[in-house]
Amino acid sequence: MVDALSEIRRVLVPRGILIDMRPLADRWPVEVVSSRGSRESGRVEDLPEQVSGDVASNKTMQEVESRGWFVRESEDFFPFFYSWDTPSEMEKFVDDDWSDFIRLGEEDRKSTRSAWAVGDADSRVRIRVKILITRWKKL
Amino acid sequence: MTLQKDPERNEIKFLRKYIDLTGKRVLEIGCGEGRLTWQYAKWTGSTVAIDPDRDSLRVARVDRPYDLQEKVHLVRADSQSMPLPKEKFDIAILAWSL
Numbered sequence: 001m002v003d004a005l006s007e008i009r010r011v012l013v014p015r016g017i018l019i020d021m022r023p024l025a026d027r028w029p030v031e032v033v034s035s036r037g038s039r040e041s042g043r044v045e046d047l048p049e050q051v052s053g054d055v056a057s058n059k060t061m062q063e064v065e066s067r068g069w070f071v072r073e074s075e076d077f078f079p080f081f082y083s084w085d086t087p088s089e090m091e092k093f094v095d096d097d098w099s100d101f102i103r104l105g106e107e108d109r110k111s112t113r114s115a116w117a118v119g120d121a122d123s124r125v126r127i128r129v130k131i132l133i134t135r136w137k138k139l
Numbered sequence: 140m141t142l143q144k145d146p147e148r149n150e151i152k153f154l155r156k157y158i159d160l161t162g163k164r165v166l167e168i169g170c171g172e173g174r175l176t177w178q179y180a181k182w183t184g185s186t187v188a189i190d191p192d193r194d195s196l197r198v199a200r201v202d203r204p205y206d207l208q209e210k211v212h213l214v215r216a217d218s219q220s221m222p223l224p225k226e227k228f229d230i231a232i233l234a235w236s237l
Contacts, residue, residue, distance in 0.1 A: 001237060004168070004218035008231045011166060011223045019158055020233045021150070057237045078153045085141040093142060131150070135157050 001060040009069050009138055018070060018136040022057060023080070025050040026130040030090070030104070030112050033083070034120035041115040042108025044094070044127065050101030061134070070136040078133065083126040087113045090125045144174065151178040154232070163229040168218045169236025173199035173211075180211045187223065189216040 008018060025046040031038045064070050084090040087109070094104050116123050154160075154175075162184040170176050170188035172195050180186045188211060190196050199213050216222055218236070 004237075007219060007221050008166075008168065008233070010225055011221060011227050012231055013226045013229055016226075016229055016231065017158055018231045018233065019154065020237055021154070022233070022235050022237050060237065074157065076153065076157075078149045080145050080150055081143075081147060083143040083146055089141060131153075133153050133157055 001056065002063055005060065005064045005069065009064075012138045014138065016138045017073075018138065020061065020132070020134045020136065022132055024077075024130050024132050025054050025101075028102070028130060029128045030108060031126050031128060032112065032115040032119050032123055033126055034123045036120055038126075039115065041112040041125075042104070044102040044104050044108070047101050047103055053101070061136075068139055071139055073135045073137050075132070075134045078131050080129045080131045081126045082129060083124050085124055087116050087125050090127065094127075148178070150175060154179060155182075158230060160230065164227065165230045165232065166223070166228040167232045167234060169234055170199060170213070171195045171235075173202055173213075175232075175234050176211060177202070177204055177207065180207050183210065186211045187214060187228070188212070189214045189218070189221060191215065191217045 027043045027046055029040045030042040030044065032041050065072060091104065091109060094102065112125060116125055160179055160182040165183045165186045167176055167186065167188040170190045173188065176186065176188045193215060196213050196215050203211060
């Protein structure tokens with residue numbers, strides 16, 4: 001990953017800006033949401049690959065900062081929602097597409113299904129993914 | 140499947156809060172199918188979006204909006220060895236790809 005940052009630095013103009021946006025493992029909340037509001041119905045479990053990926057990415061950015069390639073200017077977090085009509089659609093997506101890095105336990109599945117079943121007619125299910133955004137300046 | 144990704148468009152809101160893209164030469168690393176690219180590219184002077192995955196780029200080429208045909212250039216490349224000249228871009232965006 002340091003090699004990629006070296007390449008990015010090469011193609012940026014002096015004092016050019018690098019924006020790094022990426023999801024961070026944080027036991028993302030599962031929510032049932034309707035036009036009246038949202039409520040948390042469970043949490044995903046972070047698997048080791050997701051956590052180790054975050055650690056590696058953070059180390060990379062620390063490395064390029066220590067080499068004097070970039071300086072961190074600002075940083076923030078924001079939610080990125082994945083939203084489905086039904087809990088079963090969410091479960092299928094998590095099991096098929098995200099099984100390498102998160103897991104949804106049986107209790108969290110049950111509580112989400114229950115909350116959705118007794119919710120409003122327009123209820124949906126969503127996962128609140130935590131996104132880190134950082135602005136770096138090339139030195 | 141009724142998956143919606145970022146229906147509140149927080150990603151583009153935060154990107155624009157963090158950087159003024161107006162007229163800038165932008166490089167996006169790991170553009171995938173262009174989900175984020177199509178949201179911001181209209182403000183840039185030009186955009187080069189790279190990804191190593193042939194299938195994702197194929198989708199991106201099909202989905203590229205007509206008014207961005209000249210402005211957005213899609214390139215199959217690996218971030219560790221980019222076929223791009225030195226000091227060409229004002230902004231680089233690593234979107235979910237570090």
